[in-house]
Amino acid sequence: MTLETDPQVLVATLNAYFETMQRIIFRTRGTVERFGGDSILAYWGIVDQDPQAAAHALRAALAMQVEVFRLNPQLMAEGKPPLQVGIGLESGTVVAGDVGSAERHEFTILGDAVNMASRFQGLAGPGEIVAGRGTLAELRGSLLHVPLPPTSVKGKSERVRVSAVCGLRxxxxxxxxxxxxxxxxxxxxxxxxxxxxxxxxxxxxxxxxxxxxxxxxxxxxxxxxxxxxxxxxxxxxxxxxxxxxxxxxxxxxxxxxxxxxxxxxxxxxxxxxxxxxxxxxxxxxxxxxxxxxxxxxxxxxxx
The missing domain is CATH 2.40.10 (Thrombin, subunit H)
Incomplete structure (x- = not known):
């Protein structure tokens, strides 16, 4: 979208998208880590203890896909390009804290779950949510999902188990x-x-x-x-x-x-x-x- 869209239209489209997605993240007790280009990194269960963090993250992901469908007619009516969104989810242990120098530092999260969520987002097509084994285990028995073939991802020597998540009880x-x-x-x-x-x-x-x-x-x-x-x-x-x-x-x-x-x-x-x-x-x-x-x-x- 970046190469095909007028810069002013691109910024307006991304702002409308980010505003809507951020509201969903906040309503599900999530935190926005950062915006990167046309992507969002968010996390649940780190700032506050949340035993339902995985469920809240997936509820947010499902709501995001519904909102993208609702947002697109408005964008197209305003001459803006429609959005196609893929989402990656993973659950696991992370390191959280201030990183940087004395002149500039920021609170961030690091770890395998963060890296894998980004890799799974790359595997997700438009309208899809792809989750890794950590999230699948956390929500076992509550998911409607389609297991995908074991997949090779950067940073892993063995193929990893992922699923396309369709719904959550x-x-x-x-x-x-x-x-x-x-x-x-x-x-x-x-x-x-x-x-x-x-x-x-x-x-x-x-x-x-x-x-x-x-x-x-x-x-x-x-x-x-x-x-x-x-x-x-x-x-x-x-x-x-x-x-x-x-x-x-x-x-x-x-x-x-x-x-x-x-x-x-x-x-x-x-x-x-x-x-x-x-x-x-x-x-x-x-x-x-x-x-x-x-x-x-x-x-x-x-x-």
């Missing part, structure tokens, strides 16, 4: 009563009867009674009960998902719904849909994330 007060909720960032299409539009599926809930709720982003604000067709797929996954559903509500206008990490000042709407045939969707998800996959949480049984 989130425990919150809203999970009472047998509800399971996953935060996602799955691109797809949403058809509300006016033809398919690009969307991103940002969440899915499985109720104890068998009801399944899908959250998706749309430029439209349909009336409750409006029929919809949702097609979506996870990064690096061969499983394509389709479901018929009916509109329930717009999360942008509801303060009593499940808390969202996303910035709700976009012209797009975060919509909730009740899936008409939840059993079929659950079966497709279970096929895409089979039991026994290392660290993979398997979606709950259908009704």
């Amino acid at each position: 989130v425990d919150s007060p809203a999970t009472r009563g047998g509800l399971r909720r996953y935060e996602l960032a799955a691109p797809g299409h949403l058809d509300l009867g006016q033809g398919p539009e690009n969307t991103i599926v940002s969440g899915i809930e499985f109720g104890a009674s068998g009801q399944v709720i899908v959250e998706a982003v749309s430029p439209y604000d349909p009336q409750p009960g409006t029929p919809a067709r949702i097609d979506f797929a996870f990064p690096r996954s061969a499983t394509a998902l389709r479901c018929e559903a009916r509109a329930l509500s717009d999360l942008n206008h509801e303060t009593t719904m499940l808390p969202t990490l996303s910035v709700a000042d976009s012209e797009l709407h975060r919509l909730r849909f009740s899936v008409v045939d939840p059993q079929a969707l659950v079966a497709a998800l279970r096929q895409g994330f089979p039991a026994g996959e290392a660290g993979a949480e398997r979606p709950p049984p259908g009704p």
